[in-house]
Amino acid sequence: MTYIFDEKIRIGISACMYGAKVRYNSKGYEMMGYLKREKSNYVWTPVCPEVMSGMGVTRLPIRLTGGNGHDFWEGKVKVKNKIGRDVSLMMKKGAEACFETLERARVDAYIFMEGSPSCGVYRTTLRNKRLGHPPGVFGSLLLKKGLFLIPAQDLQSPVKWWDWRRRLSAFVWLKHRPMSNLNELYDTWHTLKFLSQEIDEKFARELGKKIADFKIEPPLNVLEDIRWQILNTLRKPSDVKKVKQWLWKNYTHLKKHEGIELESVCPPEIYRNMTNIVDEMITVEREVKSKDILFGTSPIIYSPRY
Ligand code: SF4
Numbered sequence: 001m002t003y004i005f006d007e008k009i010r011i012g013i014s015a016c017m018y019g020a021k022v023r024y025n026s027k028g029y030e031m032m033g034y035l036k037r038e039k040s041n042y043v044w045t046p047v048c049p050e051v052m053s054g055m056g057v058t059r060l061p062i063r064l065t066g067g068n069g070h071d072f073w074e075g076k077v078k079v080k081n082k083i084g085r086d087v088s089l090m091m092k093k094g095a096e097a098c099f100e101t102l103e104r105a106r107v108d109a110y111i112f113m114e115g116s117p118s119c120g121v122y123r124t125t126l127r128n129k130r131l132g133h134p135p136g137v138f139g140s141l142l143l144k145k146g147l148f149l150i151p152a153q154d155l156q157s158p159v160k161w162w163d164w165r166r167r168l169s170a171f172v173w174l175k176h177r178p179m180s181n182l183n184e185l186y187d188t189w190h191t192l193k194f195l196s197q198e199i200d201e202k203f204a205r206e207l208g209k210k211i212a213d214f215k216i217e218p219p220l221n222v223l224e225d226i227r228w229q230i231l232n233t234l235r236k237p238s239d240v241k242k243v244k245q246w247l248w249k250n251y252t253h254l255k256k257h258e259g260i261e262l263e264s265v266c267p268p269e270i271y272r273n274m275t276n277i278v279d280e281m282i283t284v285e286r287e288v289k290s291k292d293i294l295f296g297t298s299p300i301i302y303s304p305r306y
Contacts, residue, residue, distance in 0.1 A: 015046035053094025069140030109148035169302040194296025
């Protein structure tokens with residue numbers, strides 16, 4: 001059966017990526033435009049730790065002195081502005097205020113601006129290695145909180161966004177799902193194993209073996225540890241090559257066992273552009289949703305109710 005996640009997913013976002021002109025130079029970027037109508041499928045909470053620090057717009061750019069955001073929270077490095085003024089305390093208060101807001105808003109995910117000494121988390125798409133030492137001050141808190149973290153740049157690519165979205169749906173579903181006995185664990189793993197294999201084959205093979213070897217009910221802490229291992233795996237991006245291969249593999253499984261036949265789905269060796277690949281995947285998602293069948297590539301179909 002296919003699982004449909006129908007609660008609106010709540011996402012925090014760096015305010016400057018939501019179109020707010022809050023960067024040090026009073027600039028902002030309207031990244032939401034790339035999502036088009038899909039934007040209304042989510043509840044958004046934009047925050048800006050530098051504005052909440054009280055530094056204002058416009059302000060001098062800031063930098064971490066020598067380390068990253070983790071070092072900052074351990075008191076090993078400071079945040080200074082361009083003329084060398086120590087703004088560490090302001091930055092700490094701003095980051096904590098935004099973090100509290102995200103907790104109140106009950107967000108499960110955050111879209112961050114890459115390269116920022118505040119909101120940066122890790123770099124997945126930018127090539128310029130000189131842009132700071134991630135994570136930033138706020139990024140460090142986001143990582144510790146265990147949120148699903150999406151680089152804002154990836155909203156521009158239909159395939160990357162599709163990959164983030166299907167993993168986000170699976171992540172939120174798993175995070176809030178009861179998993180207190182072996183049957184619930186089996187059901188969870190049956191639903192997520194194909195996507196886990198696509199992302200990290202070695203991890204999935206080892207976890208599958210561990211789950212199969214359980215002879216008695218595992219204690220709750222073991223089940224919770226497995227949940228966190230799968231959640232961590234779902235945070236990692238796939239790539240276009242793997243997406244195409246697994247789409248074909250899971251589709252041929254559906255064709256053989258469920259009689260689903262869709263002309264638009266192509267084998268991985270056929271060249272097609274990103275938009276075509278996304279269209280193929282959305283076509284299969286629609287088909288499995290209407291027939292209530294599990295599709296390993298997109299095991300949790302996100303379909304908000306209102
Ligand atoms: S602190 Fe974050 S939200 Fe504010 S301008 Fe910098 S990157 Fe954007």
